[in-house]
Amino acid sequence: MSTPLFPRSDDKNTCNLREAITNEYIIVGEYTYYHDFEDPLKFQEKNVLYHYPFVNNDRLIVGKFCSIAHGAKFLFNGGNHKQAACSNYPFAIFGELWEHEFGITESWDNKGDIVVGNDVWIGFEALIMAGVTIGNGARIGSRSIVTRDVPPYAVVAGSPAKQIKKRFSDEDIAFLEELRWWDWSEDRIKKDAGLLMGNIASLKQAVGR
Incomplete structure (x- = not known):
């Protein structure tokens, strides 16, 4: 069975996400969908942030049959500022201004890929941080900020997200x-x-x- 861009012919706010992705560093499984009140086809532009895979080789990997609600965002390593540095200011990014030639990745910590398992539900405007792995069957509450790995079939919510319960x-x-x-x-x-x-x-x- 071929997977259409829009799984419901009368609904242009919900798309089968894999069919809308052109970035080779965003890998999405079959039947995972994204709903957006405006344009779901702009997911990789509006929802995958600070993603510079040509520098970090970091990826967003999402499994099959996931449900992703409006405004859920994935914040990648380029949005980090180096934890161990004395200053929060990213001098390497503005090397031209300060007359230095730093490697740009010296401005941030690379925590790796974001990996979302299968059959995961990510709620309205949730934020998933770089390096996080979310297990199969998990549920992420609306507007949660997920900074740590989520076990399979866990329910997490809050800022930062904490486990509320296990589903089973x-x-x-x-x-x-x-x-x-x-x-x-x-x-x-x-x-x-x-x-x-x-x-x-x-x-x-x-x-x-």
């Missing part, structure tokens, strides 16, 4: 991590979509657990 028991989380339904065939997902929308007991029963 440890046993059920392990089951879902092993099941990896997002890697099923399209035919199987079509057949079992109702189970995926239901409770975990019914899903476990259906797959013989």
